[in-house]
Amino acid sequence: MNPTAFYALFRKDLKLFFSDKRAVLMSFAAPILIASFFGFLFSGSSKGDAAKVPAAAVDLDGSAVSKKLLAALAADKGLDLKAENLDAARERVRKGKATVAVVVPKGFGEDAARAFFRGGLKPEIGVLYDPSHTAELGMVKGLLTQHAMEVVSAEVFNGETGRVVRRDTLKELETTKDLPAGERVALKDLLGSLDRFQASQSTAKPGGTGGGGGMSMPFAMLESAVTSGDKIEYNGFAHAFAGMGVQFILFMGIEAGISILLLRQTGLWKRLRAAPLSRSTLLGSRAASAAAIALIILAVIFAFARLVFKVQVLGSFAGFAGVCLAFAFMTGAYGLLIAALGRTPEAARGLAIFVTLLMVMLGGAWIPAFVFPGWLQKATLLVPTRWAVDGLDAMTWRGLGFLDALPAILVLLGFAAVFGAVAVWKFRWQED
């Protein structure tokens, strides 16, 4: 190793990088811009103002029960509900203006109350949905179930419809043959005591029938995100800056590798090879300069994220620095790998960008890896970017300690070693 030559080559790479406006813009402005955008998208929900699901409601029944159901749905903060006629609702869903339309059928109030005790013919609530929003469909079905149970049960136990239905059911029980005698007696007792219970309620609370009572969800959900501290909220910007930083730094690594291929197109490669330089000086200086640039990019974009979006290293700072350093080394080695395996700069760049985007996607830089299906979460452990993004996440918003950064650091250094070894092994030192 020749330190004078190594340092001269290293400095030359930094100079060339920072004199290239396009490269600088790509490496600093692009990740900051895109990460800010993704950050806005993914951190909105933490402030409780998640977008409401646009929905339509069609009331073909017009009973007290259906009106109460629609009122309950309209009051739900997860829905932006609009009452409409059937055709208008169908049209809105078809055009994507509404995600779901709830159609309450004629006779719903009475049929639902009847079916509550005896099963039999259940009224069918129609749910028209936009097939591109099946996730929201599930949520709306849940809300619908909850509100329908509450409204219908309240009506059955307390409401006018309930009294009529109970009377009818009691009459029916006298004549019906399809219930075993024991059950018939039990059901009669239940309905009878309900009538008595309600009668006593209405004397105790004059004029009070329709209100209260009935069933409600047997629990409420108290949502609280689990992070490193009580006062700390999940910061979607932390993840977005880690992800985009990783992506654009790898792009920079690609260009570092391509720069070696470009040397071959001029006489520069020959000039460098004619000098008494070891191969480790030649390749090592380029990997080291790429790693240094990677560290500078990480420092700048996380400084920006801290100043503008309050992204902080809540965990171990040494762990954060370690992950950054290991990822920087991996980037340098990745560049050498491209230089070793690439033939022409153009072909190498196209393929390398594709592979990098794939790695970045699987690494959870765009969409966090924790939303991946289980098998994919396991499979992507083979992708270095996954470790980089998880490592940075762990040290920033998750606020974990140095020991939790260690696996990421070691794995990234391992990838760096493997990439570097393959690069040196496959590198074409002579034309042939």
Added chain:
Amino acid sequence: MFQAQNLKKRFGAVQAVDGVSFAIQAGETVGLLGPNGAGKTTIVSMIAGLLTPDSGEIRLEGRAIASDTDPVKRAIGFVPQDLALFEKLGGRENLALFGALYGLKGAELDRAVDMALGLVGLADRQKDAVEAYSGGMKRRLNLAAALLHDPKLLILDEPTVGVDPQSRNAIFDNLEALKQRGLTLIYTTHYMEEAERLCDRLVIVDHGRVLKDGTLQSLYAELPAANLLEVEIEGDGAPLCEGLRCVAGVASAELRAGRLAVGVDNLAMGSAAVLAWLAARGVPVLHLASERATLEAVFLNLTGRSLRDA
């Protein structure tokens, strides 16, 4: 100071170099002359240690280059055929970088850079980025970049490709100055004029083999005629060629581009005889020119092909 023994190099199906041997004395300037694809670049690349020969041996001051970092490489200055400069960096920055590759630093590096810039006359443009240089200036800087570590053997692979006549002259002046200082030069080209102007000795290669190795005088001596007359006449010259060849003092006669090309050893006596012969046959002479036989003719004589379209 330098010997190459039976060098061979094959690229796939192409035997680029096929048993080349030659030697160079210290202080000598040797031209490696041959048409495109003759193997010149491959030969000098092997000498500079950029390519490993398939077989054969290269010795510089009695030693072969043993490794990438062998100090023997410091004795060589290599000027690649393609420009070898970082376009975005300044002229001085480029030279400082290439000096550092040979371990130069501090005042020693500054001195070497100043000297090289002075030699090629680029001192006043040293701060400008190379991309702003003219083609000729880039070629001169390309030459300067090989001189920083004060090599003993300077290898130049077609250093004047794509250069205007003025810059070419400037480069030749530089090379002559280096020659004066006692540097040994290997110079590849397919320009005859360049080889004639600069070289003490010529090694003529074609299809990866040495066709001829000798001083300029010895090569000229082998030519059938030392001078060439170019005679423009009225009418068809073809029937005259055979008769002209029988004239005393005429070595050759043929039709080239509608003109008679007549080779004579003695310019005064030969031209007189040719003109008299034509006058006696009543052939009007429109124009007469003469030129010394060139390396072009040497090559033509050796291969039967012209250098430029070989």
